Amino acid sequence: MLVIASRPAQALTFDDAEIAGGLDMRRLMFAAAVIATCAGQARASDVAEAIIDPIAEAMALDGLCDALKPSEAGLVAYLAKNGFIEENAGPEFKKGTPLRDFLDMRAAEYELQFRGLSEEGRCAKGRYFFGPAGTKVPGLLIGN
Numbered sequence: 655m656l657v658i659a660s661r662p663a664q665a666l667t668f669d670d671a672e673i674a675g676g677l678d679m680r681r682l683m684f685a686a687a688v689i690a691t692c693a694g695q696a697r698a699s700d701v702a703e704a705i706i707d708p709i710a711e712a713m714a715l716d717g718l719c720d721a722l723k724p725s726e727a728g729l730v731a732y733l734a735k736n737g738f739i740e741e742n743a744g745p746e747f748k749k750g751t752p753l754r755d756f757l758d759m760r761a762a763e764y765e766l767q768f769r770g771l772s773e774e775g776r777c778a779k780g781r782y783f784f785g786p787a788g789t790k791v792p793g794l795l796i797g798n
Contacts, residue, residue, distance in 0.1 A: 705736045706753070708784070710760035712794045715780035717761075718768055721798055722780045728793030 709729070716724050768776050784794040 703756075705733075706757055707760055708732075708791045708794070710757050711764045712780070712784045712791065713757075713761040714764035714768055715776055715784065716795060717765060719773060719777040719780050721777045722784075722795040723798050725793055725796045728784075728791070728796070732791050732794060 709732075712724065716722055768779070771779065780795050781797075782788065783790040784792070786793055786796065788794065
């Protein structure tokens with residue numbers, strides 16, 4: 655059993671079946687887009703949680719809603735708006751780094767939170783927050 659704690663008062667547990675079943679190709683592609691487009695030399699402690707958290711939430715909704723897919727252009731625009739530049743895409747988002755671990759941990763937390771919703775509800779949430787006219791990060795997710 656794996657235990658992930660994001661904050662001292664919260665802990666999530668995952669059994670082996672959830673870990674094995676949690677990775678799909680779309681989610682890996684979304685993570686690859688983050689790696690390919692994020693800025694370079696920032697450390698997890700230097701990057702505001704407010705910048706990374708919406709990406710994690712969108713990753714979770716992408717993995718749970720077949721009608722949505724990530725928009726690389728939307729991700730690049732969001733990161734550029736927050737001071738990340740594509741040319742410095744770098745080692746901090748590689749698997750095992752603190753920033754990537756934080757991103758993956760938050761996505762797993764959101765995924766567990768959203769599993770209680772119907773697929774229609776998850777898709778509606780994704781469109782509302784991250785669709786072309788999204789209220790959190792417009793254009794991060796688009797329709798399939």
